[in-house]
Amino acid sequence: MMSRHLGARRRPKWGLAPFCAIAAITGMITGTTIAADAAQTNAIHFELPPLVQPASGEHHPGKVVWTDLVTSDLAGAKRFYGELFGWTFTDIHTGDSDYSVALHDGEPMGGLLERPVRAGEQRQPAWLTFISVRDVAAAERATVAHGGKVLSKPRSYPQRGRQAVFADPQGAVFAVLQSTSGDPADELADPGEWIWSSLVTHDPGKGAAFYQTVFGYEAFDFSSDDGQEHVLLATNDYARASSNALPAGTTPAHPHWLNFVRVVSTPDAVAKAQALGGRVLVEPHPDRHGGLVAVVADPAGAPFGLLEWTVKDSKEVAK
Numbered sequence: 001m002m003s004r005h006l007g008a009r010r011r012p013k014w015g016l017a018p019f020c021a022i023a024a025i026t027g028m029i030t031g032t033t034i035a036a037d038a039a040q041t042n043a044i045h046f047e048l049p050p051l052v053q054p055a056s057g058e059h060h061p062g063k064v065v066w067t068d069l070v071t072s073d074l075a076g077a078k079r080f081y082g083e084l085f086g087w088t089f090t091d092i093h094t095g096d097s098d099y100s101v102a103l104h105d106g107e108p109m110g111g112l113l114e115r116p117v118r119a120g121e122q123r124q125p126a127w128l129t130f131i132s133v134r135d136v137a138a139a140e141r142a143t144v145a146h147g148g149k150v151l152s153k154p155r156s157y158p159q160r161g162r163q164a165v166f167a168d169p170q171g172a173v174f175a176v177l178q179s180t181s182g183d184p185a186d187e188l189a190d191p192g193e194w195i196w197s198s199l200v201t202h203d204p205g206k207g208a209a210f211y212q213t214v215f216g217y218e219a220f221d222f223s224s225d226d227g228q229e230h231v232l233l234a235t236n237d238y239a240r241a242s243s244n245a246l247p248a249g250t251t252p253a254h255p256h257w258l259n260f261v262r263v264v265s266t267p268d269a270v271a272k273a274q275a276l277g278g279r280v281l282v283e284p285h286p287d288r289h290g291g292l293v294a295v296v297a298d299p300a301g302a303p304f305g306l307l308e309w310t311v312k313d314s315k316e317v318a319k
Contacts, residue, residue: 047092048160049101049108056182059134062215062235064197065183066130067110067259068175072123073300074098074114080276080298081112084269085192085261104192125302128165129197129257130175131215132183136162139176142214143168168210170201172255186238188309195262195307197241201255204229208243219243258295260305266292269306273298 051065052058071077078100081087087109089100102109110127133139136154144150147169154164161180167173189195201207208219208231217233217240228245246255263269266284274280277299284292284306291308298304 048111048157049090050159050181051108051161051177051179052181052184055180056185058182058185059132059179060183060186060236060238061132061134062217062233062240063132063183063186063238064129064194064241064259065132065179066175066177067194068128068130069110069112069125069302070115070128071112071125071298071300071302072114072116073125074100074112076277076299077112077125077302080273080278083276084272084278087192104190107193109193125298125300126256127259127302127304128173128175129259130163130177133176133178133215136164136176136178139214140164140166146210146213148210148214168199168201168207168255170203170207170255172199172201172207172257174257186236189262191262191264193262194259195309196260196305198258198260198305199241199243199255200246200258201243202246204231204243204245207231207255208233211241211243258303258305260293260307262309263306264308266294266306266308270294270296273306 069077078089081102082089085104087102087104088106089102089112092099092101098114100112102112115123140150140154143166149167150164151167151173152165154162156162159180160177162178163175165173165175199207199211208217211217211233212219215233215235217235220232220234222230222232230245231243232239233241233243270280270284273296278296280294280296281303282293282295284294287293287307291310293308294306295303296306
């Protein structure tokens with residue numbers, strides 16, 4: 001019997017999260033194509049800060065290590081996330097691009113990029129998920145060879161490293177990052193930090209197989225009361241993400257990645273998000289580890305998840 005740890009020793013800047021049945025409740029999210037904006041995110045012409053300071057020297061391929069919000073209202077997004085999670089922001093302005101680095105307790109959490117919506121365009125703001133790789137070129141070859149698409153060619157940033165934006169064969173957009181300073185440590189997220197990422201897609205098994213090829217994941221099927229397929233993705237004995245079924249009848253049914261922030265109380269966080277102008281896409285719902293999960297959208301429409309995580313010890317899942 002082979003087992004893999006879920007959870008972590010203490011706070012991940014991202015990705016050692018609970019073994020949670022979030023897939024059953026994410027189908028209500030409105031799908032959106034963020035390909036063009038995701039590609040623009042990778043083409044910004046200013047220096048991005050190092051992923052880790054000081055350099056860690058750690059590398060965890062397959063771990064979600066960064067997120068970028070592409071939004072039409074940067075000032076509004078900063079107000080919303082700052083009030084909701086206590087994030088602070090460092091602004092970077094160059095040319096026609098406005099970008100802010102989001103910080104939690106002084107640690108970089110992600111970026112916010114403003115892209116105005118032009119007349120006639122229909123674009124919903126969204127978070128772009130960055131996954132660690134050792135070699136962006138190798139990830140690009142694997143993506144193309146297995147039916148994915150390159151949306152933005154690999155690009156280097158002096159302090160950050162090398163990154164690119166792809167789409168998987170079912171259309172979900174994601175990015176890869178080869179960090180020059182190393183990856184964040186494998187520690188459990190504090191409240192206000194990203195804790196989990198979930199691929200919601202038409203065929204979780206095929207989705208998992210694609211990401212296994214690109215990132216070297218081990219995949220584990222896990223049961224759920226909804227009768228749909230859910231697959232856990234792990235590397236180095238840690239759960240990194242999951243591949244989950246997009247429920248039938250979802251309109252529009254566009255595969256996507258959904259990112260979750262750890263909170264102390266999901267109902268309280270939902271209420272605060274609503275008070276700040278956000279809206280609830282999925283009401284707080286019991287999760288298999290005992291907490292509650294929910295999905296909300298910020299005032300501009302970008303969806304993200306809220307997740308309680310109160311269990312102190314790591315859990316394991318048997319293969």
